[in-house]
Each structure stands twice: as structure tokens, then as C-alpha cells.
Amino acid sequence: MKSIKVLIGLLIIGILAIGGYGFFEFNQINEQEPPIQTITFNQDQIDYTNVTKRYTILGGLIPIERTYLNEETTTIQSDQIQNSLVVQEDALTTITYPDQSVQTFTGSQELGLEENGEYRIEIEMNSADGSTFHYDFLVQVDAKPLISISNLNPVQGELLIIDISNIKMDSLIEVESHFRPSAIIQKDHEARFYLPMAYREVAKSYPLSLMINGESYEYSIEVQPYSFKEVHFTVKPSVVSSTVGNTDAVDQYRATIYPMYETFETEEYWDGNFIAPVEGARISSSFGEMRFVNNSKTATRHAGIDYAIACGTDVVASNAGKVEFAGFLTMIGNTIVIDHGLGLKTFYEHMEDTVIKQGDLVEKGQIIGHVGTTGYSTGCHLHFQGMVKNQSINPEFLYNLDPQ
Numbered sequence: 001m002k003s004i005k006v007l008i009g010l011l012i013i014g015i016l017a018i019g020g021y022g023f024f025e026f027n028q029i030n031e032q033e034p035p036i037q038t039i040t041f042n043q044d045q046i047d048y049t050n051v052t053k054r055y056t057i058l059g060g061l062i063p064i065e066r067t068y069l070n071e072e073t074t075t076i077q078s079d080q081i082q083n084s085l086v087v088q089e090d091a092l093t094t095i096t097y098p099d100q101s102v103q104t105f106t107g108s109q110e111l112g113l114e115e116n117g118e119y120r121i122e123i124e125m126n127s128a129d130g131s132t133f134h135y136d137f138l139v140q141v142d143a144k145p146l147i148s149i150s151n152l153n154p155v156q157g158e159l160l161i162i163d164i165s166n167i168k169m170d171s172l173i174e175v176e177s178h179f180r181p182s183a184i185i186q187k188d189h190e191a192r193f194y195l196p197m198a199y200r201e202v203a204k205s206y207p208l209s210l211m212i213n214g215e216s217y218e219y220s221i222e223v224q225p226y227s228f229k230e231v232h233f234t235v236k237p238s239v240v241s242s243t244v245g246n247t248d249a250v251d252q253y254r255a256t257i258y259p260m261y262e263t264f265e266t267e268e269y270w271d272g273n274f275i276a277p278v279e280g281a282r283i284s285s286s287f288g289e290m291r292f293v294n295n296s297k298t299a300t301r302h303a304g305i306d307y308a309i310a311c312g313t314d315v316v317a318s319n320a321g322k323v324e325f326a327g328f329l330t331m332i333g334n335t336i337v338i339d340h341g342l343g344l345k346t347f348y349e350h351m352e353d354t355v356i357k358q359g360d361l362v363e364k365g366q367i368i369g370h371v372g373t374t375g376y377s378t379g380c381h382l383h384f385q386g387m388v389k390n391q392s393i394n395p396e397f398l399y400n401l402d403p404q
């Protein structure tokens with residue numbers, strides 16, 4: 001009898017212990033927050049809206065289902081077109097766009113929310129034990145283009161780079177300026193173009209107007225004077241007639257070079273600073289130099305830099321690009337034109353020879369020919385010129401294009 005009493009006693013203690021543990025375990029889980037799955041939209045962590053958690057107590061004997069509700073809907077403000085949603089791999093996301101169209105996908109994603117307005121995002125996740133997790137939230141997108149102009153106080157002959165970001169795909173971008181902009185190239189949510197401060201234009205304030213998807217953005221560019229060199233010299237009339245007087249040479253030059261003012265590569269090949277096309281040369285004529293011949297009141301202007309150095313010296317590509325022209329022209333001799341992208345071009349003239357051909361892709365520093373004195377030239381030198389459309393830019397700015 002005594003042993004039965006002991007047995008019953010032990011049984012009661014056992015039931016109490018298990019019950020107590022079970023009650024304790026149940027309470028523990030009840031008081032916990034629902035097991036949150038980490039969801040972030042940009043940098044914000046999103047609160048759940050509805051979680052049904054399934055679990056068991058008493059070592060699997062009793063199944064429990066518990067639902068947690070969160071009445072508040074999170075609204076996130078975003079001034080970005082590109083937004084990042086980070087969820088677990090199997091999460092199913094449904095986005096309702098401002099126009100009420102719906103898109104569904106699984107896993108994390110970079111979201112291009114192209115139109116301003118309200119987006120509803122609903123995320124559903126399930127776990128192996130049958131628990132379900134819902135996250136509903138709103139994203140209010142108010143994205144504006146970000147416009148960066150490399151310099152609002154440039155000097156004559158400087159090249160401006162204008163970067164536009166945070167714009168929707170295939171945006172309509174128009175530029176209104178006294179200067180002729182390069183081609184405008186857009187990739188995804190970014191666009192870029194160049195604006196040359198053509199050296200012949202007077203130093204003053206010029207308005208720049210950008211029209212992006214119907215919205216206008218106004219700027220004022222304060223062009224500062226650049227001190228161009230002045231050179232006075234005399235030339236025999238017979239020499240004049242053989243150069244500018246040779247209409248065939250002029251016609252050939254115009255027929256070949258002028259069409260290149262309108263062509264452009266849609267790929268941007270150049271990278272970092274441009275480099276001088278010859279090493280160790282003396283600058284025999286500077287950029288924009290004003291040449292007063294035979295006491296003339298009006299100057300002819302030098303549109304590039306002349307590098308005087310021995311014939312046969314290597315000439316290298318100032319930056320990476322695509323060879324648009326390689327050939328001989330009576331006026332400027334053996335000539336190479338490289339398009340570095342978007343119509344930013346460098347010209348190499350009076351060369352002894354050219355060792356690359358039209359259509360070649362060249363690297364920065366690659367040998368493209370040798371210094372000569374072909375065409376109308378009075379000595380071994382390389383005429384080097386930077387162009388956007390028909391506007392010359394100072395190569396010195398190309399050498400310092402990269403702010404790093």
C-alpha cells in the first residue's frame with residue numbers, strides 16, 4: 001500500500017510539473033512579440049500587419065495558433081525612383097501602382113517606382129510550421145531629378161559635364177542654351193551630356209534651361225574670361241594664297257570634317273583625365289591664341305594646341321574612344337579624329353603617318369601615329385584639338401576633367 005501511495009504521489013507531482021511547465025511555456029510565448037521576419041524598405045524596418053504563429057507545447061502534444069494584429073499602416077516617404085526592398089528569399093510581394101496596375105514577385109528587389117504617387121506593397125511569407133506573416137505598407141514617392149553641373153563659373157573654352165539622376169526610364173530631356181550641347185545619353189535612371197563653353201563666345205552670364213519630362217530647371221552660367229595669347233606677325237601674300245586661298249583644300253576639309261560635327265557615339269568610352277598626345281614637346285601655339293597677321297585688326301584664332309617636337313615622335317590617343325576618321329586631307333595632312341563618346345572628340349593633325357584605321361577602338365595612351373609636318377605646316381608639330389559639335393574646347397580642361 002505504501003508503494004502505491006508513493007506512486008500516486010509521484011504521478012501527481014509529475015502532472016503538476018508538466019502542467020506547470022506547459023503553462024509557463026504558453027505564457028512565455030503569449031507575451032512575446034510575434035517572431036518578426038526582417039523586412040526593410042530602403043533603410044526603414046517595416047512593422048508586420050498580421051502574423052499567425054503556429055507552435056506546439058508539451059513537447060508537441062498541444063498545437064497552438066496565435067494571431068497578432070497591428071492596426072497601424074506604415075507610410076514611407078521616398079524621394080527616390082530606385083528603392084530597395086529586402087525580404088527573405090521566398091517572400092511573395094505584390095505592388096499596386098498609382099495607376100492600380102499590379103506586379104508580383106518573390107525575394108528581394110530593387111524597385112524602380114517610376115511615377116510619383118502612392119504605392120501599396122503587400123508581402124506574404126510562410127514558414128515550414130504553417131505560420132504566416134503579412135506586411136502591408138504604403139510608399140509615397142515624390143522623386144525629383146538630381147542635376148549636377150560640373151562648374152557654374154567656367155572659363156571660356158571649358159567643358160561642362162551635366163549629370164542628371166533620379167529620373168524615370170526614357171525621360172524626355174531638352175536643353176536650351178547659347179552653347180550647343182552634346183548628345184544626351186540616358187542609361188536606366190541617369191542621363192549625361194556635355195556643354196562646351198565655346199572659346200570664341202564672350203565671357204558673360206548665359207542662361208541654361210533643362211526641360212525634364214515637362215518640368216523646367218533654370219541655371220545661370222557665369223563664363224569667366226580666359227587670357228588668350230596674342231601674336232602679331234607678317235606673312236607673304238603668296239603663302240596666304242596657297243593655304244586659305246586654296247579652295248579645293250578648303251572644300252575637301254569642309255566636306256570631310258563638317259559632317260563629323262553632328263555625329264556621335266552613344267557609348268561613353270573615355271575614363272579619367274585625358275593625357276597629352278605627345279610627351280616632352282614644346283607648345284608652339286597655345287589654345288585660342290589670337291593671331292594678327294600683317295597688322296590686321298581682326299585675329300584668326302587657334303582652335304587647338306600645337307606641340308612642336310621631332311617628326312617621327314609617337315602620337316598617342318588622349319583617351320579611349322572610337323576612331324571616326326584616319327586619313328589624309330590637303331589642308332591638315334594626316335589626320336585622326338577620335339570620338340570618346342557622346343560626340344566629345346579629339347583631333348590629331350599634320351601627322352607623318354597614322355597606324356590605326358576608322359572604326360578601331362583605341363585605348364588611352366595607345367600609339368595612333370607619328371608627328372609629321374603634312375598638310376599646311378611649316379615644321380614638325382602635332383595640332384591637337386578637342387571638340388563638341390563645331391565648338392572647340394581647351395584640351396587643358398580635358399587633362400583635368402576628373403576631379404579625383
Ligand SMILES: [Zn+2]
Pocket residue numbers: 285302304305306382383384
Ligand atoms: Zn595648330
